[in-house]
Amino acid sequence: MERLGAGGDRASRFNRVAVKVAEAQQRVLTAADGLCLGSELVPLRESGGRRLAQTIVATSDWPPFARSGLDGYAVRAADIADATPEQPVALRVVDTVAAGGLARAAVEQGTAVRIMTGAAVPVGADAVVMLEQTADAMLACGTAAVLIKRAAAAGQHIAPQGEEFRLGGALAGPGTLVRPGHVALLGTFGYAEVPVCKRPRIAVFATGSELLPVEAALAAGQIRDSNSGMIAAMAEQSGAEPIMCGSLPDKLEAVKEAIAQAAMEADLIVTTGGVSVGDFDVMSELFRSFKRECSSDQLLFDRVAMRPGSPTSAALIDGKLLIALSGNPGACFVGFELFVRPVLLRLQGVRQALPRIVKAELLTCVEKPSPHTRYVRTRLLYEPDGRLLADPLAFSKSSMMASIADAEGLAVIPSGSRGAEAGEMIDVILIP
Numbered sequence: 325m326e327r328l329g330a331g332g333d334r335a336s337r338f339n340r341v342a343v344k345v346a347e348a349q350q351r352v353l354t355a356a357d358g359l360c361l362g363s364e365l366v367p368l369r370e371s372g373g374r375r376l377a378q379t380i381v382a383t384s385d386w387p388p389f390a391r392s393g394l395d396g397y398a399v400r401a402a403d404i405a406d407a408t409p410e411q412p413v414a415l416r417v418v419d420t421v422a423a424g425g426l427a428r429a430a431v432e433q434g435t436a437v438r439i440m441t442g443a444a445v446p447v448g449a450d451a452v453v454m455l456e457q458t459a460d461a462m463l464a465c466g467t468a469a470v471l472i473k474r475a476a477a478a479g480q481h482i483a484p485q486g487e488e489f490r491l492g493g494a495l496a497g498p499g500t501l502v503r504p505g506h507v508a509l510l511g512t513f514g515y516a517e518v519p520v521c522k523r524p525r526i527a528v529f530a531t532g533s534e535l536l537p538v539e540a541a542l543a544a545g546q547i548r549d550s551n552s553g554m555i556a557a558m559a560e561q562s563g564a565e566p567i568m569c570g571s572l573p574d575k576l577e578a579v580k581e582a583i584a585q586a587a588m589e590a591d592l593i594v595t596t597g598g599v600s601v602g603d604f605d606v607m608s609e610l611f612r613s614f615k616r617e618c619s620s621d622q623l624l625f626d627r628v629a630m631r632p633g634s635p636t637s638a639a640l641i642d643g644k645l646l647i648a649l650s651g652n653p654g655a656c657f658v659g660f661e662l663f664v665r666p667v668l669l670r671l672q673g674v675r676q677a678l679p680r681i682v683k684a685e686l687l688t689c690v691e692k693p694s695p696h697t698r699y700v701r702t703r704l705l706y707e708p709d710g711r712l713l714a715d716p717l718a719f720s721k722s723s724m725m726a727s728i729a730d731a732e733g734l735a736v737i738p739s740g741s742r743g744a745e746a747g748e749m750i751d752v753i754l755i756p
Contacts, residue, residue: 339615340626340627340635341625341626341627342627342628342629342634342696343625343627343628343629344628344629345628345629345630345662345697347625348624348625348628348636348638348662348663349662349663349666349678351624351625351638352624352638352645352647352663352666352667353666353667353670353677353678355624355638355640355645355667356645356667356670356671357670358643359591359592359643359644359645359671361521361522361524361591361671361672362521362522363377363378363519363520363521363522364377364519364520364522365517365518365519365520366517366518366520367516367517367518368507368510368511368515368516368517368518369507371502371506371507371510371518371520372502372503372504372506372507373501373502373563374501374502374518374520374521374523374563375498375499375500375501375502375520375521375563375672375673375674376496376497376498376499376500376502376518376519376520376521376673377498377519377520377521377673378498378519379494379496379497379498380494380495380496380510380513380515380518380519381492381493381494381495382489382490382491382492382493382494382495382513383491383513383514384491384513385485385486385489385490385491386486386487386488386489386512386513387483387484387485387486387487387488388485389444389445389485390444390445390482390483390484390485391442391443391444391445391482391483392439392440392441392442392443392445392452392481392482392483393441393452393481393482393483394441394452394454394455394481395439395440395441395454395455396439396452396453396454396455396457396458396481397415397417397436397437397438397439397452397453397455397458397470397472398421398427398431398436398437398439398445398446398449398451398452399415399431399436399449399451399452399453399472399476400431400432400433400448400449400450400451401450401451401475401476401477401478401480403415403433403434404451404453404472404474404475404476405475406475407472407473407474407475408473408474408475409473409474412459412471412472412473413471413472414461414463414469414470414471414472415434415435415436415469415470415472416434416435416436416463416467416468416469417435417436417437417438417467417468417469417470418431418435418436418437419437419438419446420437420438420439421437421438421439421440421443421444421446422440422443423440423441423442423443424442424443425443425444426444427439427444427446427447429446430446430447430448431446431447431448431449432448436449436470436472437449438470439452445482450478450479450482451476451477451478451479451480451481451482452476452480452481452482453472453474453476453480453481454481457472457473457474458470458471458472458473459471459473495509495510495513496509498521498673499521499669499672499673499674499675501563502518502520521671521672521673523563523564523565523672524563524564524565524591524592524668524671524672525564525565525567525589525590525591525592526555526559526564526565526566526567526590526591526592526593526594526664526668527567527569527586527587527589527590527592527593527594528552528555528556528559528566528567528568528569528594528595528596529552529569529570529571529572529582529583529586529593529594529595529596530549530551530552530570530571530572530595530596530597530651531571531572531574531579531595531596531597531598531605531606531607531651532571532597532598532651534546534547535547535548535549535571535597537549538550538553549571550653551596551597551649551651551653551656552568552596554653554656554657554660554728555594555596555649555656555660555664556568558657558660558664558665559594559664559668561756562664562665562668562669562756563668563669563672564592564668564671567586567589567590569582569586572595572598572606572607573606574606575606576606576609576610576613579606579607579610580610580613583595583610583641583646584641584642587641587642587643587644587646588642590644591644591645591671592644592645592646592647592664592667592668592671593641593644593645593646593647594646594647594648594649594660594664595607595646595647595648595649596648596649596650596651596656597649597650597651598648598651599611599626599635599636599637599648599649599650599651607637607648608626608635608637610648611623611626611637611639611648612626614639622639622640622641623639624637624638624639624640625637625638629696629697629739630658630662630696630697630698630699631694631696631697631698631699632650632652632654632655632658632698632699633649633650633652633655633656633658633659633662633699634696635648635650636648636649636650636655636659636663638663645667647659647663647664647667649663649664653728654701654727654728657701657728657731658699658734661679661734661753661755662679662699662753665679665756666678666679679753679754679755680753680754681736681751681752681753681754682712682733682751682752682754683712683749683750683751683752684704684712684713684714684733684735684749684750684751684752685711685712685713685714685747685748685749685750686713686714686716686735686744686745686746686747686748686749686750687705687713687714687715687716687746688715688716688746689743689744689745689746690716690735690737690743690744691743692743693740693741693742693743694737694739694740694743695739696739697736697737697738697739698736698737698739699734699735699736699737699753700716700717700734700735700737701716701717701727701728701730701731701733701734701735702714702715702716702717702731702732702733702734702735702752703715703717703730703731703732703733704732704733704752712752714733714735714750714752716735717730717731731755732754732755733752733753733754733755734752734753734755735750735751735752736750736751736752736753737750
């Protein structure tokens, strides 16, 4: 790890050592691995949007029997090998079978069974001829028949038993997000109840005497608390249950008590604001107290080599993970994507919990240099030639929120003295 802020700046004097983003992510994910939330059974109709707690397997072959792929006639391929539109082959019709039923007669040489889409293929048949390639007929004895106008290969228009799934085969693994298609699969195989991970409960606090409730009228020098609602919405998007805890007081002992109370109810505690080095930054004071009072393994980090959000901090309190985000809206947003969302996903069994990263061509230059890696809100443009362009958004300072709603990704601008030029290929973290 490198010590940043040399030259007597406040972070250095407060003995805050910055860790790289990747290292900070691994520390919070390792801490999350030690938190077991367990699982629960939910009705199939309520399983959408949840994460599977275990591997789900097929309870039978699927299809469970050979079935017809369309309306037509079940036949023996050998009987119609020479059939043409000019010289069709006549077959005696011995039965009709619909989906859900079984043919009463087997298909033998010279016979056929009228069959509907999805019906079980009769014994003896090895092909189905579509209705459009047939014509009704009558034999000399008055028995119903069909004229087959095309030859068919064995297996034609038949879905064999077990074509999609075999008994005991995996349908989806733990951590899988249950989508509508999964619900269909689970219903197909009789899962009336689905084992899913319990939703992580996330306690959300805001700090700062300048903050007002959302419903309050603005007052001189004060602003409404928008971060708490944003964090709650992002948490719900990640499958968690937010617990809105209001604001924290500016007194250290009161903060400790409030967080300890939240740890009894929540699986993860997230605060926003108060982590910088100002005289009234109570969360910064709390993390300094950890250095004095707690073992080193409880304090995960209190500074990250990133812009925005370098004061982001994390610790374990009473066996629960506390992540303290910056109070600046943009920095809070970035901190959630880099640290909180991965933790919420890991708590729900997702092993690959880190954000997805793609390569994109930077559309416009990012001139501002930074001693730390920068995460710039951007929109993404998909070009007809297959190129992916990253277009940095205006109003992207950490204190600005105008571009948060339009952000589709975070352009990763490496640290250095020059920023990044238009046309450079860069990493972009995708925002769900």
